[in-house]
Amino acid sequence: MPQIERILCPIDFSEFSVTAYDYAQSLAWHYKATLFVEHVIDSLTYYYPCYAFPESYNDLRRKLRADAGQQLEEFAKKHSWRGLQPQCEVGDGVTRDMILDFAQAQAVNLIVMGTHGLRGFDRLAVGSVTEKILRKAHCPVLAVRKPTHLFAPPGGEPDLVQLQRILYCTDFSDNSQQAFDHAISLAAEYGAELTALHVLEDLPSSADIESETAKVLERLEKRISPWASKNSMTKAAVRTGKAYQQIIELALESRTDLVVMGVRGRSALDLAVFGSTTYRVIQLGPCPVLAVHT
Numbered sequence: 001m002p003q004i005e006r007i008l009c010p011i012d013f014s015e016f017s018v019t020a021y022d023y024a025q026s027l028a029w030h031y032k033a034t035l036f037v038e039h040v041i042d043s044l045t046y047y048y049p050c051y052a053f054p055e056s057y058n059d060l061r062r063k064l065r066a067d068a069g070q071q072l073e074e075f076a077k078k079h080s081w082r083g084l085q086p087q088c089e090v091g092d093g094v095t096r097d098m099i100l101d102f103a104q105a106q107a108v109n110l111i112v113m114g115t116h117g118l119r120g121f122d123r124l125a126v127g128s129v130t131e132k133i134l135r136k137a138h139c140p141v142l143a144v145r146k147p148t149h150l151f152a153p154p155g156g157e158p159d160l161v162q163l164q165r166i167l168y169c170t171d172f173s174d175n176s177q178q179a180f181d182h183a184i185s186l187a188a189e190y191g192a193e194l195t196a197l198h199v200l201e202d203l204p205s206s207a208d209i210e211s212e213t214a215k216v217l218e219r220l221e222k223r224i225s226p227w228a229s230k231n232s233m234t235k236a237a238v239r240t241g242k243a244y245q246q247i248i249e250l251a252l253e254s255r256t257d258l259v260v261m262g263v264r265g266r267s268a269l270d271l272a273v274f275g276s277t278t279y280r281v282i283q284l285g286p287c288p289v290l291a292v293h294t
Contacts, residue, residue, distance in 0.1 A: 002140075002182050004031040008108045009086075010099050011039050011075060016114030018079055020144040023288065024112040025084050026161035027142075030189045033109070035084065038102055039072045041065065041092035065090050081160065096132045104138060112142045115282060134263070134282070134291055140182060144288040163190040167256040169197050169247055169281075172219065175262035179292040183260040184227045186290075192257070193233040196224045197250060199243040213238045244280040252286050260290045 009024035011017045021037070028035040041064050068090045076086050091098045103111055115130050134141050168183035170176040180196070187194040198216050203209065220236035221228075228234040239246040251259055261278045282289045 002109070002178075002185055004033050004109045004185075006034050006036070006106060006108045007031075007110045007112060008036045008038060008099070008103050008106070009112045010095075011037050011072060012114075013039070013071065013075060014114065016145070017075075018114075019146050020112050020114035020142075021075075021079050022160045023142060023144050025080060025082075025086070027110065027112065028084065028086075029082055035086040036089055036102070036106060036108070037072060037076055037086045038089040038091065038099060039068050040095040040098045041068055041090070042095055061092060065092060096129045096136075099129070099133055100136055108139055110140050110142060111137055112144060115143045115145045131279075134279070137293065140290055140292045142288055142290045143282045145282075163187075163192045163257045165254055165256045166190075166192045166194050166258045166260060167197060167247070167251055167254070168194060168260045169199075169243075170220070170223070170262070171198065172223075173262060175292065177223075177262075179260050179262040179290075180223065182290060182292050186258065186260070187227075187231070187234075193235075194224075194227070194231070195235050195237055195250075195254065195256075196220050197237045197239065197247065199246045200238065200240045201243050203240065209240060213240070243277050244284070247277075247281050248285045251281075256287055258288055258290060259285060260292065263291045263293050 004027065007024055007028050009017075009021055011021065024035055024037075027033065041061075069088065072088045072090060076088060080086065089102060091102065099111070102108075111133060113130055113133065130143060134143060163186060166183055166187050168180055170180065183194060183196075186192065198220055200209070200212055200216060203212065216238045217236055220238065224234055224236060237250065239250065247259065247261075250256070259281055261281065263278055278289065278291050282291070
């Protein structure tokens with residue numbers, strides 16, 4: 001079972017950060033994990049060469065860090081619940097690199113990030129920072145966009161995030177097995193229903209779809225059987241078509257609260273696979289996506 005002991009939530013003070021922070025603190029509470037919140041001031045050297053006026057540069061840098069630190073403390077105080085007190089960190093530099101470096105230095109087990117989830121060019125849809133972190137992080141990344149349905153009624157539940165239905169997507173690779181470990185861990189923590197899905201993609205016209213579906217269904221049920229024997233809220237599903245489209249359709253139909261997927265590595269070559277499946281589910285799907293690296 002995966003250990004989630006240290007969680008990092010980058011904050012840019014947008015509404016997307018607030019949503020991501022709700023998820024981060026819910027997960028920290030469930031797993032009794034340490035929660036870090038980090039705000040990064042983009043490197044000033046892009047706009048203001050430090051070698052020109054070094055004293056002025058250093059004064060400005062100190063002021064920006066102090067202001068950001070205060071703003072981050074106020075953000076945490078305003079949006080925290082259940083008495084949670086995250087550890088606040090302010091850095092300045094290239095945002096994506098600072099986040100990755102901090103995560104590695106602190107041995108973070110999970111990064112929780114807000115995304116815009118906007119349609120458009122792939123590299124701009126969820127932002128270049130989120131894109132690089134999703135591909136380069138050495139731990140799972142939860143990409144959070146505002147879900148299509150709200151969890152808690154006004155003034156109601158103590159936990160702002162209620163994961164009731166989790167969709168685990170598998171291609172039967174090694175990394176999808178690691179994603180399954182995270183899926184069942186989350187299902188256990190939140191008492192959630194778990195659906196395991198495989199999409200039959202690019203089948204030849206001569207294929208016997210019914211036979212192929214039966215074989216894959218048997219394989220799926222074999223993978224989930226140890227967990228399903230302990231939890232009746234577990235089922236398998238097989239669909240045919242374009243993988244990301246079928247994942248999104250099922251997530252919409254079942255009002256899924258979280259999609260869990262494996263990511264096949266971090267090299268430039270893997271971007272085609274990442275972009276065609278996981279990235280598009282993050283970009284176009286109705287709920288947060290947990291991307292799990294091998």
